[in-house]
Amino acid sequence: MTGDYEETHLDALIESAQLLQRALDVDELLRHLLRSVMGRFLVRRGVVAIETAGELRIAHARGAGELVSGASFDRAAVQRAGIDILLPIGQQANPIGYLGISRPAAGEVSAADQQFLDALLGIASSGIATAKAHGETTRLNEILERRVHELRTLLDLGRGFTSALDPEEVANLLALTLAGQWAVRRYAIVTWKDGTAPVEKRKGIHGLDGSALREAIAAMSAPCLTAEIEADALREQLQKEEVAAVVPIVSGETVIGVALAGERPRNLPYSETDLEFAAGLAAQAAVAFENAWHFQVTVEKEKLEKELQLAADIQRRLLPAAMPAFDGMEVVARTRPARHVGGDYYDVVPFGSEHVFCVADVSGKGIAASLLMSNFQATLRALASSGRPLAEIVARMNDLMWASTAANKYVTAIFVAIDPATGDAHYVNAGHNDGFLLRADGSVEQLKATGMSVGLLPARPYTEKEIVLAPGDLLALYSDGVTEANDPHENEFESERLIEVLRTQQRAPAAAIVESVYAAVDAFAATAPQYDDITLMVITRSGEAS
Amino acid sequence: MANPFSIKKSLEGDLSVIALEGFLDAHTAPEFEKAIQSELDAGNYRIIVGCEKLTYISSAGLGVFMGFIEEIREKGGDIKICGLTPKVRQVFEILGFPALYDILDDVPAAVQRFAEVPTREV
Numbered sequence A: 001m002t003g004d005y006e007e008t009h010l011d012a013l014i015e016s017a018q019l020l021q022r023a024l025d026v027d028e029l030l031r032h033l034l035r036s037v038m039g040r041f042l043v044r045r046g047v048v049a050i051e052t053a054g055e056l057r058i059a060h061a062r063g064a065g066e067l068v069s070g071a072s073f074d075r076a077a078v079q080r081a082g083i084d085i086l087l088p089i090g091q092q093a094n095p096i097g098y099l100g101i102s103r104p105a106a107g108e109v110s111a112a113d114q115q116f117l118d119a120l121l122g123i124a125s126s127g128i129a130t131a132k133a134h135g136e137t138t139r140l141n142e143i144l145e146r147r148v149h150e151l152r153t154l155l156d157l158g159r160g161f162t163s164a165l166d167p168e169e170v171a172n173l174l175a176l177t178l179a180g181q182w183a184v185r186r187y188a189i190v191t192w193k194d195g196t197a198p199v200e201k202r203k204g205i206h207g208l209d210g211s212a213l214r215e216a217i218a219a220m221s222a223p224c225l226t227a228e229i230e231a232d233a234l235r236e237q238l239q240k241e242e243v244a245a246v247v248p249i250v251s252g253e254t255v256i257g258v259a260l261a262g263e264r265p266r267n268l269p270y271s272e273t274d275l276e277f278a279a280g281l282a283a284q285a286a287v288a289f290e291n292a293w294h295f296q297v298t299v300e301k302e303k304l305e306k307e308l309q310l311a312a313d314i315q316r317r318l319l320p321a322a323m324p325a326f327d328g329m330e331v332v333a334r335t336r337p338a339r340h341v342g343g344d345y346y347d348v349v350p351f352g353s354e355h356v357f358c359v360a361d362v363s364g365k366g367i368a369a370s371l372l373m374s375n376f377q378a379t380l381r382a383l384a385s386s387g388r389p390l391a392e393i394v395a396r397m398n399d400l401m402w403a404s405t406a407a408n409k410y411v412t413a414i415f416v417a418i419d420p421a422t423g424d425a426h427y428v429n430a431g432h433n434d435g436f437l438l439r440a441d442g443s444v445e446q447l448k449a450t451g452m453s454v455g456l457l458p459a460r461p462y463t464e465k466e467i468v469l470a471p472g473d474l475l476a477l478y479s480d481g482v483t484e485a486n487d488p489h490e491n492e493f494e495s496e497r498l499i500e501v502l503r504t505q506q507r508a509p510a511a512a513i514v515e516s517v518y519a520a521v522d523a524f525a526a527t528a529p530q531y532d533d534i535t536l537m538v539i540t541r542s543g544e545a546s
Numbered sequence B: 001m002a003n004p005f006s007i008k009k010s011l012e013g014d015l016s017v018i019a020l021e022g023f024l025d026a027h028t029a030p031e032f033e034k035a036i037q038s039e040l041d042a043g044n045y046r047i048i049v050g051c052e053k054l055t056y057i058s059s060a061g062l063g064v065f066m067g068f069i070e071e072i073r074e075k076g077g078d079i080k081i082c083g084l085t086p087k088v089r090q091v092f093e094i095l096g097f098p099a100l101y102d103i104l105d106d107v108p109a110a111v112q113r114f115a116e117v118p119t120r121e122v
Helices: A003-022 A026-041 A075-080 A111-162 A167-182 A210-217 A233-240 A272-318 A366-384 A390-404 A494-504 A510-525 B029-041 B059-074 B086-094 B107-116
Strands: A046-052 A055-062 A085-089 A097-101 A187-191 A200-203 A243-251 A254-262 A329-336 A344-351 A354-362 A411-418 A424-430 A435-438 A444-447 A465-468 A474-478 A534-541 B005-012 B015-024 B046-057 B078-082 B102-104
Touching (some): A003 A111, A026 A046, A026 A055, A026 A097, A026 A111, A055 A097, A085 A111, A111 A272, A167 A187, A167 A200, A167 A254, A167 A272, A167 B029, A210 A233, A210 A254, A243 A272, A254 A272, A272 A344, A272 A366, A329 A344, A329 A510, A344 A366, A344 A534, A354 A366, A354 A474, A354 A534, A366 A390, A366 A411, A390 A424, A411 A474, A435 A494, A444 A465, A474 A494, A474 A510, B005 B029, B015 B029, B015 B107, B029 B059, B046 B059, B046 B107, B059 B078, B078 B107
Parallel strands (some): B015 B046, B046 B078
Antiparallel strands (some): A046 A097, A187 A200, A187 A254, A243 A254, A329 A534, A344 A354, A354 A411, A411 A424, A424 A465, A435 A474, B005 B015
16 A cells, blocks of 8 residues: 555545535435546446435436436345445444445455545535535525515505405406416406305306305315315316315305415425415405405495485476565475485476466486476476466376386376466366365365376376465465374374464464474474475465455 | 506517516506407417516516416417516516526527427416
8 A cells, every 4th residue: 555545545535525515415416426436446336325205215326227216225136236335324323325336346445445435425424414404494495485475475465455446356366366376377266245246257267157166165264175175066076177276265254255276387286384375365355355345335325326416406406496476475385305315396387377386296216206307397387388278288298208207107296276366276186195275264175186196197187176265375285295204103294283283373474384394294203214305385375364 | 656567568570578667566467467468469479578677576476477378378379588687586486487487588588489489388
């Protein structure tokens, strides 16, 4: 043995040690180890095995055809492959691997060679530990990065949801986020909350309709894998559609929808953490869906309010801005809609030497009632100037309105034509509440119906009746909102109470009479809500009773 | 807007180039989705997405790529992604996107890749 020889060994050892310690990848390190030793001893066959997942496996083999990477390390098989020398890596008693070579061309392994090998394997062993630790650190870092990204995704989605006012938008954001997070190409978001339009966002999953899903997923509270579902019709369908994960969207206790995700690329499995993450996304989505639905309802309500406001405006404009003034006769009218818009209407229209005083109740509410009312007014005003008798005018209005409105739309109305100079009057009551003519002596005449509601049936006869409004008389026309006003015990105000108030106020100015009736109705109703409009027209003839 | 996002479209021969700028997150992902959809509507299935000026991408942003890729590759086209900044690249890597998409350094490299590999397996 010469000094040169030892020096050469030392150089090789240092060079190998540097390489082995620098290698952060176990695989690379083993390959280098095998290469160095085979090169050093000029052998044609070599193998290196390492413990992987609790078992010794062949990492690399050279010149030993039967031995393949990844196979279990079998001592006998290794010997059969012509590997004569087998050296443990790490502790002799409990090695983490083996290096094996065929017998060197130079014959026996010398003591110096043996020392070289021991040193090299020692370095390799610590190198492997370092590389393994590094691999583990890298793996942990990757997991950590993924977790951090998951948190970021939850935050990002939360921010996105705050501005999503449309359920479709919520579904879209949820779908995009799941697709991105799991790199899936096939997915579906479906919702089915009662009272809302179903939302569906699908890519590549076309079967499994909403109602089937609703039934099948009603009892599911947490995300699960298709493979974990008990074999049933749902699982069969999910498999057919290649759905891998099912994520219920739960609001409170109720499942309101589901997110379905297809297989991940390269058969990457879904982990427990993936499903937990999905549960987080779904919880956020549930809140966002609820908000969006709530917002829709609010918008709808606002639209309705606006419509009602518009209808109320139209209606207000239909009412006469001011009552005409008459010598010896006073007229005051007032209407109060139950809510924004009602269907009551009153008017005073010139009619030859007379005026027609009209109180009407239009069926329905809102815009539709306003249109009907405006139709009614236009027809009345147009026909009033035609010079035809009152009954004929009402019959004509009936036919015109029957022809131009839906079957369930009609108007009850009382028309009283009065000559203010004489008090001579005649009236038509088309299905409306009785008018009350309160005589100066306190007796009451009822202006009962003389025909059917306007617009209900075609070609109806209407009769005209004569009355006289003598000085001191009071004529009250009103809508059923007055007589049918409810008290908290659901008793109605009724005609008797109305007549009672009229009697006590008989000598008062018309405006005061109207005021008193309203006050009496309000006092009667107390806290009970009123569902009908309250309309009252009071006509008084001044002068002492003859 | 606190996190501006914008899209610029151009043509590179017969390839559509969609250049992204700013924050691609849950807020802005639908805009990117529309941009790709409009390319498909116009029959353009060969798309380069330039990310040189993209400062952030969220999962929702990456979801846009997933939503279209099947249809695009079935039509023989592809989406090639280029110009990732390190921060954006990291997100692509965490979620395993480099295995699914060709990711190139810049637009010329993406054009070159289209010449070599017009499409990939779905």
